[in-house]
Amino acid sequence: LNAYDAIYYSGESNSGGKTIAINLPNDERVQLKKGTRRLQLKNVMKAKFDKILVPIANELITPEQRKFITFDAFFANTMFHEVAHGLGIKNTINGKGSVRTSLKNLSSALEEGKADVLGLYMVMQLHKKGELDGDMKDYMTTFMASIFRSIRFGAASAHGRANMLRFNYFKEKEAFIRNDNGTYTLNYDKITKAMNDLSALILKLQGDGDYDAVEKLMKEKGSISHQLQKDLDRLVEKNIPVDITFEQGVKVLGL
Ligand SMILES: [Zn+2]
Known part of the structure; x- marks a missing residue:
């Protein structure tokens, strides 16, 4: 696992949502044989933190809890999101083949949801062991602010849907x-x-490759309520961007 400063995004990487961390390859056969490699793009992460996450928290998180929004927590949550992608169930346990093929068009959203909650779970375990500094509230509050951030990617994005699901699930559990x-x-x-209950639910759905149950869950919890939409509209009114764009190239670098 390495951290980098990105200097140039091109092609598909520079269209639409800008990646802040990478865990590749996605092919579970290669993952099982060779493992995966993770990259953290620190300067891009910092830009999203400063320009998007903090302004969102200043609008939507209660003032007393805003002090728990930290870049270190955002960095760690993102890092363990990627670690969680590399772990977990790749093949169903009932002979339905890979999780990805049995969950078809819904597999990515569920996998993103898994990586978020299990990433936070790992952060919590490492924090308990003293391997991660800071207050656990930093990680949890920053995680919550990031749910609002990612919901704004919309239902067409796997990250967007995963976060809508988690928002509604956490709301029901009074988190x-x-x-x-x-x-x-x-x-x-x-x-x-x-977090524990949602992790258990997602891992079971993945292990069973239960497409119908995932579809039902997405239908019940994968959408934005009227009230949440109104709250998200406030972010637009405050001109808080959904994503960043880059000023990049040889000219910017002074070459
Ligand atoms: Zn991911």
Whole structure:
């Protein structure tokens, strides 16, 4: 696992959503034989943190909890999201073949959801062991602010759908509440249980390759409520971007 500063994005990488971390290859046969490699793109991450995540938190997270939004937590959550992609169930346990082929068009959204919650789970375990510094509330609050950030990628994006699902699941488990003033307050005790329960649910669906159950879950919890949409609209009114674009190339580099 290495961290880099990106100097140039081209082709598909420079169209649409800008990647902040990479775990490749995606082919589970290669993953099982050779493993995967992770890259963290630190300067891109910092740009999204400063220009998107902090402004979102300043609008949607309750003022008392905003101090828990930190770049280190964002970096660690993203890193373990990628680690979680490299681990987990690649093949169903009931002979349905790979998880990816049995869950078809829904496999990516579920896999992104898995990487988010299991990434946070790993952060929590390492934090307990003293391997990660800081307050665990940093990681959880930054995680919550990032849910709002990623929901804005929309239902066409695997990341967008995964985050809609998690938002609705966490809401049901009272991992956070919405205050009348339109901010959100996290319940740190309940987040742990919500994270564990959602991890268990996703891993079981992947292991069983249960397409119908994933479809049902996405139908029930994979959409944006009217109220959440109104809250997200406030981010647009405040001119908080959905993503960043780059000023790049030889001219910018002074070459
Ligand atoms: Zn991912």
